[in-house]
Amino acid sequence: MKNSLFLKSFVALILSSFLVLSAGTAYAKRLTAAVPDWTGGEITCQVAVAILEEELDYKIERIVFPSGTGLWEAIAAGDIDFACESWPSYAEADDVMINMDLVYDGEVVKSYNGDGSINAYTTGIIGMSDYYVPKYFVDANPDFKDWSDLNKFKDQFANAETGSKGKLIGCPVAGWNCHDQKRLDLLGIDFTAVELGTEVAALAEAQGHYDRGEPFLLYLWEPHFFFGKNEMVGVKLPAHKDCESFTEANNWQDCGTAAWPATGWAMDYTMNYMNPDMINSPEHADALAFFKKMKFSNTDQAKMLVRVGDDGLSVEDAVAEWKNSTNEWKAWLP
Amino acid sequence: MTFVEETKFQTQDNSLKRFIVPGLILVAVILSFFLVFQSEDTSEFPEFVTDAFTFTAWVNQGEDFLKVTIKEYTRAISAYVKAGYFMLEDFLLDSSWVFVTALLVIPALAFGGIKLATFILLGALYWGMVGLWESAMETLALMGLSVILSVIVGVILGIMCSLSDRFERGMKPVLDTMQVMPAFVYLIPAMFFFGIGGAPAILATMIYSMPPIIRLTNLGIRQVPNETIETATAFGSSRAQTLFKVQIPLALPSIMMGVNQTIMMALALVVLATFIGAQGLGSEIWVAIRKLDVGAALEGGLCVLLMAIMFDRFGKAVSSEHDTLPSDSQRFYILPQTWDIYPIARIIEKPLGYIHFFFTFIFSGIVRIFGFAVSSFISLFNKNYAETIGLFLNNHYFFFTGILILFGISYYDNNVMAIGSFPETWNLSFRDEISAGVKSLTVNPTFISITQGIRSTVVIYLLRPFDMYLTYLPYWYTIAALVILSWASVGLRFAITTALLLAFIGACNIWTEAMITLSSVLISVLLCFLIGVPIGILASYSKRFQKINEVVLDAMQTLPYFCYLVPVLMFFGGGTFSALLATIIYSIPPIIRLTILGLSQVSSTYSEVSTSFGGSTLQTLSKIKFPLAVPSLVMGFNQTVMMAFAMQIVTPLIGGKGLGLEVFNGLARSDTGRALAAGVGICLLAMIIDRISLAWTKKQREALGL
Known part of the structure; x- marks a missing residue:
């Protein structure tokens, strides 16, 4: 009798759920977006999500997924609809999967000839990455000019875990494809790249060194809130040059010391990328128009980064604050 | 005379043996050190093997082939599951929080009385009060749907097993494999066939959580006494009638037990499924870990813990029979029934x-x-x-x-009047306080010097030398050592298997990573012993300490395992040392439990004899109790090793290295072959060590005549 009661109540719960469901409101348009794994990307994505949800009547499901080729394939397969702020020099799938021109300010900044399984539009953010050392280190060692002097000072950069080599607080996430160790080896820098798993872990490590006044070498990018509080100097890696054969398909065959990854990063016109079937369907014409028009600026992102990174605001609150204080985004509406 | 000579000979033989085996081991160790110092670089498999054995490429080609052929079908399945999941999720998110709470509390009231209902009410309110109501609903939806589907499919398969012996024989190895595999390994193929998000999470969870319900349904039906079935047949029931009217109703308690276990396993995996894009509490915790937000991660972890306890208690209440009270005694609603001898308790309970x-x-x-x-x-x-x-x-x-x-x-x-979402003013969140507390502690210079001291000591004197030792040791030497070990402890057949499995790992070109994983597992197990055994000894002497221990250990085993990353991150930041520490925290409970068990199992006669011969407590412990507790300790070693291996898959989140990192890199690069090879590598290493230590336990038991 007790068990039958349980079974019946179980069935009844399911039935009642259908009843309530039919009364509930269904969302007209539903998209899934991947949440980027660095703060700047999160802000850009939240800007897009806030506008889609609040102005264009979308419901966006935010999925936490590590960036990298896996994410590109998930978008091509339609499991995720779009992702934000990809940096072309980090993306390895862009040449293979995008088949269109990347336009910034009416100018073509990069053209792609892939298979067309991904579409991409610029976000407006222009990024720059480098290796940095603290300014107090450069001041104390005037004969430190650029990256080629790193070996002379490697003892100061070493710690227990790297032994006799210097330590680079490297790109924290494997899926970002920074090739830090490869770059160090090709350039003959006797350092070990340490991968700490998350942006915040890398920054915490760097902040600890900075507060103690120790020399350290840090991979970082601009815009970033770390530069607000701490004075850092770039090590001026060699200027970027592409290497055609350095891809997964060619088993990462490098081009020696002259080209990527033995060089610094290119200037990145970052892009939002999405599933073409989704974005080109008439149902999502509003979203397409928005993504084409979106032009978020470095200065705005930098301000919000400080709010999030230093003032401890949540990304949602920082974006809401920005959205209420300016009308800039109204120009991006369809 | 001959007798004396014989014994003499025997002792000689024994002493010879006593010296030969350790001697050989000593020689082997010295040789290995020699080899390590000889080798210039980490040991890698010869290139002609790794180049020919392109397992990764084969898997990826197979994936490409399957993508073309069966992907449409698997995607169709996942589309149905996704539709069901969205429906359930929308229902839970759109209904007011009062409705959902009532939905949880009313059945609890029916089966578990006021006590359970109050607990569930508080648990549900807690989700809302820390601002994780929506995530909790998403987790609930994922778990609910996977449990429903697992129960439906599992009961059908269980019935089929109970009806056909042949089917049961066929199922058994499948079920064994399903339970031995670390849960995380399911997620990779699930993503590969069913995509990203809720649907593959549900399907992977089904695979993981179905074995108990299948086993227990089968068992329950088979346990129905033959007489009952014969009676039913004699009264003219058909086979179907017997099954549905007699056997299944009688098997219901057993089936309910299976449902309970399924729920617990489903919850564990649903949280983990955030790595393939499932929403819910798991992703809240992951995001918090990514931001080093200790407070938020702790709150998320507590929500999961509460949810697990709620469902566990509810399931137990449903499947346990109510005790019938004698008609003259008073029924108690809140206080324990045994207190009805106290008049005060009766007065409290009366109203x-x-x-x-x-x-x-x-x-x-x-x-x-x-x-x-x-x-x-x-x-x-x-x-x-x-x-x-x-x-x-x-x-x-x-x-x-x-x-x-x-x-x-x-x-x-x-x-x-719309009730709306959970009132924000009802806020019990303590994340800011915790984060602030941690922050103030981590800038404290004394604290920093202590943690840095521990960190560098462990890294310099344990982690780095052992990593170097295992990675620099030539692969053929390691393989030979493990093969001889498994030959001596298990047998020839297993020795051959060991050789093949290790050769597979080497041929996949992940030998160095595998050795790093092995080294961090072995070091964490060593440290687990050093910390766990004293705690166990202490607990076996003090009842109160043991009680506290039980509660803590129970809670530790209910938490999903990446919650353990949080406290470590809190105090030590990211890095290999933190990964090691998280592994220790996760895998220490079995060693403590089994030390307590082993020591308290030793019959009191032995210790009395020892005391009466004048042995001190310390002597009794070290000479009598401890040797007798060895099999139990080895068992603890076995479980600890398995848990440490399971943990290797999540430690890359805070800077762990080895095969776990390979799995992550494979996932991030969508390189299924690479992720699968590394995942399988972890499984194989775990399997080899498991078999060797189990065989050793058995030998110890036999030697002691237990």
Whole structure:
């Protein structure tokens, strides 16, 4: 009798759920977006999500997924609809999967000839990455000019875990494809790249060194809130040059010391990328128009980064604050 | 004379043996050190093997082939599951929080009484009060749907197993494999066939959590006594009638137990499924870990813990029979029933009894009126039906009251006044306080010097030398050592298997990573012993300490395993040392438990004999109790090793290295072959060590005559 009661109540719960469901409101348009794994990307994505949800009547499901080729394939397969702020020099799938021109300010900044399984539009953010050392280190060692002097000072950069080599607080996430160790080896820098798993872990490590006044070498990018509080100097890696054969398909065959990854990063016109079937369907014409028009600026992102990174605001609150204080985004509406 | 000589010979033989084996081991160790110092770089498999054995490429080609051929079907399945999941999720998110809470509390009230209902009410309120209501609903939806599907499919498979011996024989190895595999390994193929998000998470969870329900359904049906079945047949029941009217109802307690286990396993995996894009509490915790937000991660972890305990208690309440009280004794609602000998307890409980009676009276009255209305309406058409339905309603007054309350709430919400989302003012969140506390501690110079000291000591004197030792040791030497070890402890056949499995790992070109994983597992197990055994000894002497221990260990085993990353991150930041520490925290419970068990199992006669011969407590412990507890300790070693291996898959999140990192890199690069090879590598290493240590336990037991 007790068990039958349980079974019946179980069935009844399911039935009642259908009843309530039919009364509930269904969302007209539903998209899934991947949440980027660095703060700047999160802000850009939240800007897009806030506008889609609040102005264009979308419901966006935010999925936490590590960036990298896996994410590109998930978008091509339609499991995720779009992702934000990809940096072309980090993306390895862009040449293979995008088949269109990347336009910034009416100018073509990069053209792609892939298979067309991904579409991409610029976000407006222009990024720059480098290796940095603290300014107090450069001041104390005037004969430190650029990256080629790193070996002379490697003892100061070493710690227990790297032994006799210097330590680079490297790109924290494997899926970002920074090739830090490869770059160090090709350039003959006797350092070990340490991968700490998350942006915040890398920054915490760097902040600890900075507060103690120790020399350290840090991979970082601009815009970033770390530069607000701490004075850092770039090590001026060699200027970027592409290497055609350095891809997964060619088993990462490098081009020696002259080209990527033995060089610094290119200037990145970052892009939002999405599933073409989704974005080109008439149902999502509003979203397409928005993504084409979106032009978020470095200065705005930098301000919000400080709010999030230093003032401890949540990304949602920082974006809401920005959205209420300016009308800039109204120009991006369809 | 001959007798004396014989014994003499035997002792000689024994002493020879006593020296030969350790001697050989010593020589082997010295040789290995020599080899390590000889080698210039980490040992890698010869290139002609790794280049020819392109397992990764084969898997990826296979994936490409399957993508073309069967992907449409698997995607169709996942589309259905996704639709169901969205429906359930929308339902939970759109209904007011009062409705969902009532939905959880009312069945709890029915089966577990006021105590359970209060607990569940507080648990559900906690989700809201820390601002994780939506995530909790998403986790609930994922778990709910996977449990429903697992139960449906599992019960059917269980019935099939119980009906056909051949089917059962076929299922057994499948079920064994399903339970041995670390849960995370399911996620990779699930992503590969079913995509990203809720649907693959549900399907992977089904695979992981189905074995107990299949086993227990099968067992329950098979345990129905033959006489009962014969009686049913004698009364002319067909086979189907016997099954559905006799066997399955009698097997229900066993099936319910299976459901309970399924729920617990589903919850564990649903949280982990955030790595393939599933939403919910798991992703909240992951995001918090990514931001090093200790407070938020801790709150998320607590929500999961509460959810697990809630469902566990509820499941136990449903499947346990209520004890019937003698008619003259007073029923207790909050206090333990055994306290009814105390008059004060009886006075406290008295008004509760009246309240209970009062509510029963009111609700049964309402249902009676409702039942009367329904039956008189139906009696216009058919008198017989009206009577049965009226009776049915009156008999299930509690259930129908519950339904009425639920409808009342949803009517109120939709038509009178929207209840809306969880009130933000009801806030019990302590994440800021915790984060602030941690922050103040981590800038404290003394604290920093202590943690840095521990960190660099462990890294310099343990982690780095051992990593170097294992990675620099030539692969053929390591393989030979493990093969001889498994030959000596298990047997020739397993030795051959070991050789093949290790050769597979080497041929996949992940030998160095595998050795790093092995080294961090072995070091964490070593440290687990150093910390766990003293705690176990202490607990076996003090009852109170043991009680505290039990509670803590129970909680530790219910938490999903990446919650352990949080406290470590808190104090030590990211890095290999933190990964090691998280592994220790996760895998220490079995060693403590089994030390306690081993020591308390030693019969008191032995210790009494020892004491009467004048042995001190320390002597009794080290000379009598400890040797007798060895099999139990080895068992603990075995479980600890398995858990440490399982942990290797999540430690890359805070800077762990080795095969776990390979799995992550494979996932991030969508390189299924690479992720699978590394995942399988972890499984194989775990399997080899598991078999060797199990065989060793058995030998120890036999030697001690247990």
